[in-house]
Amino acid sequence: MNYRKFGKLDWKPSALGFGAMRMPHHGDDRGDIKEEEAIEMIRYAVDKGVNYIDTAWPYHGGNSEELVGKALKDGYRKKVKIATKLPSWDVEDSDDPDKYLNDQLERLDTDKIDFYLLHALSEKHWNNYNSLDIDIFEWMKEKKKEGKIDPLGFSFHDDLETFKKIVDAYDWDFCQIQYNYLDQAFQAGREGLKYAADKGLGVVIMEPLRGGKLAKEPPRSIKKIWEESEVKREPVEWAFKWLWDQPEVSLVLSGMSELKQVKENVRYASESDVDVLSDRDLEIVDRVADKYRDISPVECTGCNYCVPCPNDVAIPRNFRMYNQAVIYDEYEKYKEIWDEKLKDKSKATNCIKCGQCEELCPQELEIMKLLDDVAEYFES
Ligand SMILES: NC(=O)c1ccc[n+]([C@@H]2O[C@H](COP(=O)([O-])OP(=O)(O)OC[C@H]3O[C@@H](n4cnc5c(N)ncnc54)[C@H](OP(=O)(O)O)[C@@H]3O)[C@@H](O)[C@H]2O)c1
Ligand code: SF4
Numbered sequence: 001m002n003y004r005k006f007g008k009l010d011w012k013p014s015a016l017g018f019g020a021m022r023m024p025h026h027g028d029d030r031g032d033i034k035e036e037e038a039i040e041m042i043r044y045a046v047d048k049g050v051n052y053i054d055t056a057w058p059y060h061g062g063n064s065e066e067l068v069g070k071a072l073k074d075g076y077r078k079k080v081k082i083a084t085k086l087p088s089w090d091v092e093d094s095d096d097p098d099k100y101l102n103d104q105l106e107r108l109d110t111d112k113i114d115f116y117l118l119h120a121l122s123e124k125h126w127n128n129y130n131s132l133d134i135d136i137f138e139w140m141k142e143k144k145k146e147g148k149i150d151p152l153g154f155s156f157h158d159d160l161e162t163f164k165k166i167v168d169a170y171d172w173d174f175c176q177i178q179y180n181y182l183d184q185a186f187q188a189g190r191e192g193l194k195y196a197a198d199k200g201l202g203v204v205i206m207e208p209l210r211g212g213k214l215a216k217e218p219p220r221s222i223k224k225i226w227e228e229s230e231v232k233r234e235p236v237e238w239a240f241k242w243l244w245d246q247p248e249v250s251l252v253l254s255g256m257s258e259l260k261q262v263k264e265n266v267r268y269a270s271e272s273d274v275d276v277l278s279d280r281d282l283e284i285v286d287r288v289a290d291k292y293r294d295i296s297p298v299e300c301t302g303c304n305y306c307v308p309c310p311n312d313v314a315i316p317r318n319f320r321m322y323n324q325a326v327i328y329d330e331y332e333k334y335k336e337i338w339d340e341k342l343k344d345k346s347k348a349t350n351c352i353k354c355g356q357c358e359e360l361c362p363q364e365l366e367i368m369k370l371l372d373d374v375a376e377y378f379e380s
C-alpha cells in the first residue's frame with residue numbers, strides 16, 4: 001500500500017480508504033447487508049494496508065456502523081482509523097449530538113471515533129447548526145477532551161462559496177468532498193480542494209467514480225478517446241490515477257460492493273503516486289469528461305440519500321435505467337425491464353410531487369422534473 005500526507009496531522013493515510021456505504025446486500029434491501037461477505041472485504045482491505053474506514057449514521061438503513069464494528073473485531077480495530085459522522089439534518093436540539101455520538105460508539109463497539117465529521121454540510125445544514133442553542137464547535141471540543149472523538153472535519157455538498165465559508169469558520173483538521181474528473185468544477189471542485197489543502201486540512205475524496213458511473217464499460221464514443229492514450233488503463237484505474245496524481249488529495253474513499261473490486265482497487269492504490277500522468281493523459285481525461293457530460297441525461301450518483309420515497313418511487317433505479325438506455329443506446333432492453341420487471345409503484349409515473357426527495361439530493365437535481373422525463377421516455 002502507498003501512504004500519503006493528511007494535511008497538518010502527523011499521520012499517514014493509505015491512498016485508498018474503505019467507504020462502507022455500498023456493501024453487498026440481499027435483494028433490494030440495502031439494510032440487509034451480506035455480513036460475511038462484507039466483513040471479508042473489509043478485513044482483506046485492512047490486511048493489505050488500508051487504514052481508514054468511512055461510515056455514517058444512515059448508511060445501509062442504519063446498519064453500516066454496526067457492521068464495521070463487527071468487521072473490526074479479532075484484532076482489526078487497532079490497525080485502522082474509523083471515521084463516522086453526525087447526521088446534520090437530524091440534529092434538532094441540544095441533546096441530539098450526545099445522543100447520536102453515544103449510539104455510534106455503541107454501534108461501532110469502540111471507546112473512541114478516530115475521525116468525526118459533521119455530515120453533508122450545505123448552507124441549509126450549516127444554518128441549522130448555527131440556530132441550535134448549543135455551540136457545535138464547543139460541543140466537539142468537549143467531546144475531544146473527553147476522548148470520545150479526535151480529528152474534526154465535515155463532509156460537504158453545496159457550492160464553492162459555501163465551502164470556503166465553512167472552511168474559514170473553524171480550525172478544522174479535515175474535510176470530505178465529492179471529486180472526480182467529471183466534477184472538477186462542481187461543488188467544492190478543484191478550487192475547493194486546493195483552498196482546503198492550502199489551509200492545512202486533510203482532504204478526503206468521496207464519489208471518485210461518480211457513484212460507479214465512471215467504472216462502467218464505456219460507450220464506443222468514450223472508448224475511442226481512451227484508446228488515444230499510449231498507456232492502456234481500465235476506466236476505474238484512470239479515474240483513481242487522476243485523483244492520486246494530485247498532491248492535495250489525502251486519500252480516496254471507494255464504496256466497493258464485491259471482493260473483486262476491493263482487490264483491484266487495493267492494487268491500483270499500491271501502484272499509485274503523485275504527478276505521474278502526462279499532459280497528454282490529462283488532456284484525454286478532460287475530453288472524456290466533456291463527452292460524458294454531452295451524453296448523460298441525469299447526473300445522479302446513486303447515493304440513495306433521496307430514498308425511501310414516501311410513495312415508493314425507486315428514484316435512483318429509474319435514473320440508472322434512463323441513463324443506461326440513453327448512453328448505450330439500448331432503449332429496447334430497458335423498455336422491457338420497465339414493462340416487465342419494475343414494479344408499478346417503483347416507477348417514475350408514481351411520483352406525487354411532494355418534493356421531499358429534492359431537499360435531500362446532494363446533487364441538487366430537479367428530481368420531479370427528471371422523473372417526468374423518465375416516464376415520458378419509457379411510456380411514450
Ligand atoms: N458524506 C457524504 O455526504 C458522502 C456521500 C457519498 C459518499 N460518501 C462516502 O464516500 C465513499 C465513496 O463514495 P462512493 O461509494 O460513491 O464511491 P464511488 O467509487 O464513486 O462509487 C462506488 C461504486 O463504484 C463501483 N466500483 C468501485 N470499485 C470498482 C471496481 N474496481 N470495478 C468496477 N466498479 C467499481 C461500484 O459500483 P457497483 O456497486 O455498481 O458495482 C461501487 O458501488 C462512500 O462509500 C461513503 O463512505 C459520503
Ligand atoms: S417528489 Fe415524487 S419521487 Fe420525490 S419523494 Fe415525493 S413522491 Fe417520491
Ligand code: SF4
Pocket residue numbers: 299300301302303304305306307315316319360361362363364365367
Ligand atoms: S437523485 Fe440525488 S439523492 Fe437520489 S440517488 Fe440520485 S444523486 Fe442521490
